[in-house]
Amino acid sequence: MTETFDIVIVGAGITGCAIARQLARYDLSICVVEAANDIALGASKANGGLVHAGYDPAPGTVKAQVNARGCELYGTWAQELGFLFCRTGSMVLGFNDEDGAQLEQLRCNGLANGVPELSIVGPDRIHELEPRASADATCALWCPSTGFVDPFEVAIAALENAVANGVTFMRSAPVEAIEVAPGAGDGSGDGTARFTLVTPTGDVRCRYLINAAGNGAANISHMAGAEEFQMVWRQGNIVVLDKEPRALMPLYPVPTPVSKGVIVTGTVHGNTVITATAAVRDPGDTQTYAGDVNALLTGARKLVPDLDTRRVVSAFAGGRPVIQGTNDFFIGQSAVVPGLFQAAGIQSPGVASAPAIAERMEQVMRDAGVVLRERDDWNPIRRAPDDFDRAPLARKEELIESDPAWGQIVCRCETVPEAEIVAAIRRQPGAVSVEGVKRRCRAGMGRCQSGFCQSRVVAILTRELGCNPSEVLLEDAGSWLVEGPLKGVR
Amino acid sequence: MSTNVTETLQFNCTTCPSECLLTVEVERSADGAVVEVRSVTGNSCPRGDTFAHQELTCPMRVLTTTVAVSGGDEALLPVRTAEAIPLALHAQTMDLIRGLVVKAPIRMGDVVLENLLDTNINLIASMDIDPA
Amino acid sequence: MEEFKSSAIDCGVVEAVQTQAFDVVVIGGGPAGMAAALAAHKAGARVAIVEREQHLGGILRQCIHPGFGLSHFKQELTGPEYAQRFIDQVRATDITLFLDCMVIGIDSGEPTEDAAVHTVTLMSPASMLRLTGRAVILAMGCRERTRSEIKIPGSRPAGVFTAGLAQRYINIENLKPGSRAVILGSGDIGLIMARRCTLEGISVEGVYELMPYANGLRRNVKNCLDDFGIPLHLSTTVTRVIGHDRVEAVEVSRVDEHLAPIAGTERIVPCDTLLLSVGLIPENELSVAAGVELDPRTRGAVVDQSLQTGVSGIFACGNVLHVHDLADNVTTESERAGAAAAAWALDGGAGVGATGPGCQLTVSPAGIAGYALLGRITAVALTKLNFRVRRPVDAARVRILAGDEELFAGKVRPFKPSVMESFPLPAKVIQRALDLGVSEIVLSVDPVEEA
Numbered sequence A: 001m002t003e004t005f006d007i008v009i010v011g012a013g014i015t016g017c018a019i020a021r022q023l024a025r026y027d028l029s030i031c032v033v034e035a036a037n038d039i040a041l042g043a044s045k046a047n048g049g050l051v052h053a054g055y056d057p058a059p060g061t062v063k064a065q066v067n068a069r070g071c072e073l074y075g076t077w078a079q080e081l082g083f084l085f086c087r088t089g090s091m092v093l094g095f096n097d098e099d100g101a102q103l104e105q106l107r108c109n110g111l112a113n114g115v116p117e118l119s120i121v122g123p124d125r126i127h128e129l130e131p132r133a134s135a136d137a138t139c140a141l142w143c144p145s146t147g148f149v150d151p152f153e154v155a156i157a158a159l160e161n162a163v164a165n166g167v168t169f170m171r172s173a174p175v176e177a178i179e180v181a182p183g184a185g186d187g188s189g190d191g192t193a194r195f196t197l198v199t200p201t202g203d204v205r206c207r208y209l210i211n212a213a214g215n216g217a218a219n220i221s222h223m224a225g226a227e228e229f230q231m232v233w234r235q236g237n238i239v240v241l242d243k244e245p246r247a248l249m250p251l252y253p254v255p256t257p258v259s260k261g262v263i264v265t266g267t268v269h270g271n272t273v274i275t276a277t278a279a280v281r282d283p284g285d286t287q288t289y290a291g292d293v294n295a296l297l298t299g300a301r302k303l304v305p306d307l308d309t310r311r312v313v314s315a316f317a318g319g320r321p322v323i324q325g326t327n328d329f330f331i332g333q334s335a336v337v338p339g340l341f342q343a344a345g346i347q348s349p350g351v352a353s354a355p356a357i358a359e360r361m362e363q364v365m366r367d368a369g370v371v372l373r374e375r376d377d378w379n380p381i382r383r384a385p386d387d388f389d390r391a392p393l394a395r396k397e398e399l400i401e402s403d404p405a406w407g408q409i410v411c412r413c414e415t416v417p418e419a420e421i422v423a424a425i426r427r428q429p430g431a432v433s434v435e436g437v438k439r440r441c442r443a444g445m446g447r448c449q450s451g452f453c454q455s456r457v458v459a460i461l462t463r464e465l466g467c468n469p470s471e472v473l474l475e476d477a478g479s480w481l482v483e484g485p486l487k488g489v490r
Numbered sequence B: 001m002s003t004n005v006t007e008t009l010q011f012n013c014t015t016c017p018s019e020c021l022l023t024v025e026v027e028r029s030a031d032g033a034v035v036e037v038r039s040v041t042g043n044s045c046p047r048g049d050t051f052a053h054q055e056l057t058c059p060m061r062v063l064t065t066t067v068a069v070s071g072g073d074e075a076l077l078p079v080r081t082a083e084a085i086p087l088a089l090h091a092q093t094m095d096l097i098r099g100l101v102v103k104a105p106i107r108m109g110d111v112v113l114e115n116l117l118d119t120n121i122n123l124i125a126s127m128d129i130d131p132a
Numbered sequence C: 001m002e003e004f005k006s007s008a009i010d011c012g013v014v015e016a017v018q019t020q021a022f023d024v025v026v027i028g029g030g031p032a033g034m035a036a037a038l039a040a041h042k043a044g045a046r047v048a049i050v051e052r053e054q055h056l057g058g059i060l061r062q063c064i065h066p067g068f069g070l071s072h073f074k075q076e077l078t079g080p081e082y083a084q085r086f087i088d089q090v091r092a093t094d095i096t097l098f099l100d101c102m103v104i105g106i107d108s109g110e111p112t113e114d115a116a117v118h119t120v121t122l123m124s125p126a127s128m129l130r131l132t133g134r135a136v137i138l139a140m141g142c143r144e145r146t147r148s149e150i151k152i153p154g155s156r157p158a159g160v161f162t163a164g165l166a167q168r169y170i171n172i173e174n175l176k177p178g179s180r181a182v183i184l185g186s187g188d189i190g191l192i193m194a195r196r197c198t199l200e201g202i203s204v205e206g207v208y209e210l211m212p213y214a215n216g217l218r219r220n221v222k223n224c225l226d227d228f229g230i231p232l233h234l235s236t237t238v239t240r241v242i243g244h245d246r247v248e249a250v251e252v253s254r255v256d257e258h259l260a261p262i263a264g265t266e267r268i269v270p271c272d273t274l275l276l277s278v279g280l281i282p283e284n285e286l287s288v289a290a291g292v293e294l295d296p297r298t299r300g301a302v303v304d305q306s307l308q309t310g311v312s313g314i315f316a317c318g319n320v321l322h323v324h325d326l327a328d329n330v331t332t333e334s335e336r337a338g339a340a341a342a343a344w345a346l347d348g349g350a351g352v353g354a355t356g357p358g359c360q361l362t363v364s365p366a367g368i369a370g371y372a373l374l375g376r377i378t379a380v381a382l383t384k385l386n387f388r389v390r391r392p393v394d395a396a397r398v399r400i401l402a403g404d405e406e407l408f409a410g411k412v413r414p415f416k417p418s419v420m421e422s423f424p425l426p427a428k429v430i431q432r433a434l435d436l437g438v439s440e441i442v443l444s445v446d447p448v449e450e451a
Helices: A014-023 A062-081 A097-113 A123-129 A151-164 A214-223 A290-303 A350-367 A393-402 A418-426 A434-441 A454-465 B046-057 B087-097 C031-042 C058-062 C079-091 C163-171 C188-199 C218-228 C285-289 C327-347 C427-436
Strands: A003-010 A030-033 A090-094 A119-121 A139-143 A147-149 A168-170 A177-180 A195-198 A204-211 A231-241 A263-266 A272-275 A312-323 A330-333 A340-344 A409-411 A483-485 B005-012 B021-028 B034-041 B064-070 B076-081 B101-103 B111-113 B123-125 C018-021 C024-027 C047-050 C066-068 C096-098 C102-107 C118-123 C128-133 C135-138 C142-144 C160-162 C180-184 C203-208 C236-242 C249-254 C267-270 C273-276 C280-282 C314-316 C361-367 C369-373 C383-389 C393-402 C405-409 C413-415 C421-425 C440-447
Touching (some): A003 A014, A003 A195, A014 A151, A014 A350, A030 A204, A062 A097, A062 A147, A062 A151, A062 A330, A062 A350, A090 A097, A090 A123, A119 A123, A151 A434, A177 A214, A214 A231, A214 A312, A214 A340, A231 A290, A263 A290, A272 A290, A340 A350, A393 C128, A409 A418, A409 A454, B005 C218, B034 B046, B064 B087, B087 B111, C024 C128, C031 C047, C031 C058, C031 C079, C031 C135, C031 C327, C058 C079, C058 C163, C066 C079, C079 C327, C102 C285, C118 C135, C142 C163, C163 C273, C180 C236, C188 C218, C188 C273, C361 C393, C369 C440, C393 C421, C393 C427, C405 C427, C427 C440
Parallel strands (some): A003 A204, B064 B101, C018 C128, C047 C096, C135 C314, C160 C273, C180 C273
Antiparallel strands (some): A119 A139, A177 A195, B005 B021, B076 B123, B111 B123, C118 C128, C142 C280, C236 C249, C249 C267, C369 C383, C393 C413, C393 C440
């Protein structure tokens, strides 16, 4: 059976999830179609989590318009959606007069883009703001509105909230073809579905189609017969270091024309992230490279000389979805296929911009004549799951009393009890893989990288999903972890 | 007429943690069979000499593995051969016990299989397993 | 209106967390914890063991291979047998066991005199608990170094396991982690897993070792690789993991004398599993949170002759202190820690090492010694020092130096990194250092030219 929706959003990355959450307040049936088996498995996964303030994009670009606004919206989004957000402020460190001139340029950019409270500071203030910043820094752009989030948590929280408000999530449904029925596609017609999306999990039909497919956006646009463009896989390696007593303030070098350079930042969980290299590589290449990792560690030590770069917890890579020929986002209704809305080329600063991209998409649709009628039962609040490690002692005690599984610690590095893992699997949309569990509750994310807890997480997934251990996946299809039993079988 | 060859081998004695490096002169027939262990040097005690002779004729090893458990608080019971058995029998033993299931409770030392492959050596439990 | 963050809600009304008092609280129920607890109990202390698993025994439960007990029990046992003997001994005492319990913090209260009582907070499936003790023994063991720590480039598919995790799947969970494995690292765990995989029908394509020598014990190279014809490739490492969803192959490369991969020597080895046996790291997060100072070389606590850390009343032993190669050595060391902790708890430390205010020496490694344990000497007594060399040498000697003066020189002999060495430091050497007025002595292992 083919289900029909008012809107189908292709892509459950941070962009698609934010748009779903934004539109869920209206009286529309919405489906998010995702090629992978979970949320945020593309560019949103391999991301440093920085909520850049918005002084970087060239004034007048779409990026410039959504970045500062997105950064501003994060405060409300974090509160409503119950995800962790630290607005620590940041500094771009300059080491000489030439850098100083560039910082001034950035400050002017920022002012034009609406970034609040930017100022150039000297060595004393640098040291006061971040004592671990390099003593060689002579000047810095101090930007109080910068912050950081856990990008998967944002995407998951947004989609959980959308689903709680009636949005359908279809996973493991890569779009193989899009059939477009002729017509104006402005919603003014008889209300029949204009688009049919063919996927191996089933077909879906809709009146409006939103392309938030990240690195797959060019392909979706092509399949719909809309704008032709090419994606460039601007690959970045990222390194995560072990926890520090205090999370570092984001420290940036002076940017280069293609990237913000190697940035060092704390994370919401107290780790340190070094992000990211930028090199054009083959599409889909998520390999880490020795040269990139070394460049990250070297770059980071330049900003934070006392950084213990031996304490690497994880290194990974992803591709920024860049549209060839432009460095800008493409957000708007297709000029070729009305009814198709594009949110393409959402590379950096995609995470920072996500709430504003969603806001802008809503406006674009409204302008295109899509009827957006507010529902009276919309609930903007998503209750965060209990995070045992962060819970105060009294709450811990209460949780254990409610269910002994809260006292059964499975992941020792991040102090994650069994009950938290079970909750991660049972939430909607829930985790279906070992990595999905990790992204939701951090089991396996710590310094031992699941060496102690992986087999236990596999056992819990086996029980909760009602499958055999050999069917449990690390991540997406094909990523089997173990074969069947060795003993007691013939 | 075939002639015997003498070769010199070096390997470590594994009888004790000293792990003496033994140098062994061995005479083999043309088909490779050991005719005579001519000399053993490098050992710091007589056990090294015994070990070298055994190693060249029929290397013996303790086999350790697991067998499936039913009704226990662990899925597997670690087991061992009570004494070393010929290394050549290890693969066959693994095949023999793959389908075996023992019932909990089990105590360390309990015999899991008697007289393994007619070696006169038992397969025994390495650990206690309590009922689930 | 719902609350935004349930985790931030403090419910206020909570019954007081239950507290139980002991003399010595041992954290960890593996070989170190059990030996320490038994020794403390024997010395008359009321002892508790906190263990996060449902069974005592620690990692020995999955080390089903033989090679244990040769020095302690004078017979060769398997890991589970070695553990079971201690479990039986512990069960025969009134040592209180807190199984399935994880310690979340150690509070040392006010350091008033030496009467401070430590409070250990732990979680159990039943409730939170607090245990108090004048002495706490850290015996949490170690963890395995991960792929990320050694920075193997490439993709991140399923099928890359630390050797210990694969060992758990095979020996405890009854699951097969793959069919065709490559093992990186020739430490004992890597070697033992090569044999274990082979016996269980997982073909081992080879063991690869970055260094120009095998890192494990000779017996393990012989019994685990040679017996099965598994090749050992020295001075070779994995330079890339290949495969999107599951490991499909690894790229291996030869390395030069600086351990850097040599371009042009890359070779693709098809496999579905990569096992990493690339080192162990003491798990000291709890210790650090309790204020214990670590030695950056061992990544374990800096301890004195009674194995007491820098925090009075907190002792450390076993792999949480420094990585051992033989469980028997863990037992011996832990028995010392247990006895010292009991003495501290019962006599207020009077009996511990006859600490004199005049004796404060630090011990540092030099030459090819990678570390020196103990870090601190506080008593003039025959003292056991442990060390490990960083590379194998055929001829070297241990020297004890104080400033420019050589206080002691050992006999020339070979040393191997795979062996944790033990060296008895005579009391008169310590006295001599004190007479010289130095604050530090150096344990140096220096290669000598062979005649």
